[in-house]
Amino acid sequence: xDTQNQAQAQGQxxxxxxxxxDTSEGAKAATAAAFGLSAAITxxxxxxxxxxxxxxxxxxxxxxxxxxxxxxxxxxADVILxxxxxxxxxARGIPAGGLxxxxxVTLAGAVVIASAALxxxxxxx
Amino acid sequence: xxxxxxILFLHPTFGVLGLVAAVWVFVETLNSTDAxxxxxxxxSLAVAGLFALTWFFAERYxxxxxxxxxxxxxxxxxxxxxxxxxMETKEHLFFIPLILAFYLxxxxxxxxxxxxxxxxxxxxxxxxxxxxxxxxxxxxAIINWGAKTTLAQTVQxxxxxxxxxxxx
Numbered sequence: 358x359d360t361q362n363q364a365q366a367q368g369q370x371x372x373x374x375x376x377x378x379d380t381s382e383g384a385k386a387a388t389a390a391a392f393g394l395s396a397a398i399t400x401x402x403x404x405x406x407x408x409x410x411x412x413x414x415x416x417x418x419x420x421x422x423x424x425x426x427x428x429x430x431x432x433x434a435d436v437i438l439x440x441x442x443x444x445x446x447x448a449r450g451i452p453a454g455g456l457x458x459x460x461x462v463t464l465a466g467a468v469v470i471a472s473a474a475l476x477x478x479x480x481x482x
Numbered sequence: 483x484x485x486x487x488x489i490l491f492l493h494p495t496f497g498v499l500g501l502v503a504a505v506w507v508f509v510e511t512l513n514s515t516d517a518x519x520x521x522x523x524x525x526s527l528a529v530a531g532l533f534a535l536t537w538f539f540a541e542r543y544x545x546x547x548x549x550x551x552x553x554x555x556x557x558x559x560x561x562x563x564x565x566x567x568x569m570e571t572k573e574h575l576f577f578i579p580l581i582l583a584f585y586l587x588x589x590x591x592x593x594x595x596x597x598x599x600x601x602x603x604x605x606x607x608x609x610x611x612x613x614x615x616x617x618x619x620x621x622x623a624i625i626n627w628g629a630k631t632t633l634a635q636t637v638q639x640x641x642x643x644x645x646x647x648x649x650x
Contacts, residue, residue, distance in 0.1 A: 389588045396585040400578050407574040426545040435577045461603040468610050479570040
């Protein structure tokens with residue numbers, strides 16, 4: 358395939374992608390973007406809660422009091438935050454750009470930083 | 483076999499099955515077409531379901547049995563960091579692939595064969611679920627080794643049964 362044909366094929370691929378943006382597919386993509394942003398925030402929240410809980414015993418005790426074990430409360434807090442934030446972003450149409458490669462980059466960055474920070478925290482503290 | 487041990491074995495089993503399902507999603511997505519769209523969707527539901535089961539059994543084991551003995555065994559042994567580093571990191575790291583697993587079906591219901599950002603997102607999610615899952619499984623093996631090392635040391639330090647009889 359020569360360069361002109363390749364460019365034409367790529368153009369057709371783009372047009373095909375744009376053509377799939379019908380109402381239901383668009384709504385699904387907006388929901389995926391909203392919950393993607395929510396997942397990124399929840400991943401960071403999970404690690405911050407672990408740090409605070411570990412360094413502030415009253416919070417740990419409070420979380421234990423809520424469900425009988427701090428880890429149980431921690432997991433439930435993460436899942437509830439993920440659902441609520443996702444629902445909130447979806448209702449507000451956030452992010453405005455919908456599901457883009459940037460959403461994936463944001464989530465990947467959050468996961469890498471959160472995982473590394475978690476490991477470092479328990480290695481040092 | 484006591485229920486405690488059944489739960490101990492069940493939680494990493496579902497975890498491994500979950501990360502195998504994530505690899506399945508990854509490979510199918512690399513070759514996504516309309517023909518395998520439904521299979522990707524079902525595999526992503528399997529990932530979410532298996533991670534939910536892992537969470538359920540891990541919660542039971544960790545909150546009920548681990549603190550009631552295993553933790554003390556490890557902390558009083560020669561490798562206390564099997565708990566202080568590996569267990570502490572593992573128990574909080576687990577929530578990351580759990581959230582990613584719950585999020586995955588939101589993206590796999592999009593037409594991946596024609597939606598590049600959605601395809602990229604699924605690949606990112608499946609890759610991180612797999613990598614985090616592997617790290618967690620590895621940490622589990624080290625925690626297990628931490629308990630075994632303490633118990634092995636205790637057995638070596640205890641007088642043999644024959645010696646005890648001679649003394650009596």
